[in-house]
Amino acid sequence: MASAARWPVPLVLALAALGLLGLALLFLFDPARHALYPVCLFKKMTGCDCPGCGGLRAVHQLLRGDVAQALRLNAMVVAAVPALAFLLIRARLHSRRRNPPRRGFAVVGWVWLLAAVVVLFGIVRNLPFWPFGVTPM
Numbered sequence: 744m745a746s747a748a749r750w751p752v753p754l755v756l757a758l759a760a761l762g763l764l765g766l767a768l769l770f771l772f773d774p775a776r777h778a779l780y781p782v783c784l785f786k787k788m789t790g791c792d793c794p795g796c797g798g799l800r801a802v803h804q805l806l807r808g809d810v811a812q813a814l815r816l817n818a819m820v821v822a823a824v825p826a827l828a829f830l831l832i833r834a835r836l837h838s839r840r841r842n843p844p845r846r847g848f849a850v851v852g853w854v855w856l857l858a859a860v861v862v863l864f865g866i867v868r869n870l871p872f873w874p875f876g877v878t879p880m
């Protein structure tokens with residue numbers, strides 16, 4: 744995997760522009776009120792919330808400053824924001840020091856941990872009793 748410092752600058756700028764455009768769309772158009780966002784096929788077929796259900800609405804609420812509503816819609820997405828910021832800052836600091844973070848087993852371990860958290864969140868959020876079972880759709 745290439746470090747962020749090795750990525751071509753035009754690619755980084757294009758990805759940043761796309762990300763900002765996506766955030767601007769989410770800020771301006773509430774996914775709960777506009778049909779321009781995709782429908783969750785898992786929810787449509789099973790009636791259960793997938794781990795990502797409510798994620799776009801949660802980001803919309805975060806951009807509007809309503810953290811409590813965002814947590815109600817998708818707590819995993821809200822928790823991912825500071826975790827992602829930490830990982831980006833950490834990767835940037837390591838690339839500046841020319842001391843790349845450990846690869847190999849450590850990365851594989853984090854991927855398995857992330858997969859386990861996503862699956863567990865998908866199960867727990869569909870439990871039919873309090874405080875779970877909050878249906879965002």
Ligand SMILES: [Zn+2]
Pocket residue numbers: 783784785786792793794795796797
């Ligand atoms: Zn879903």
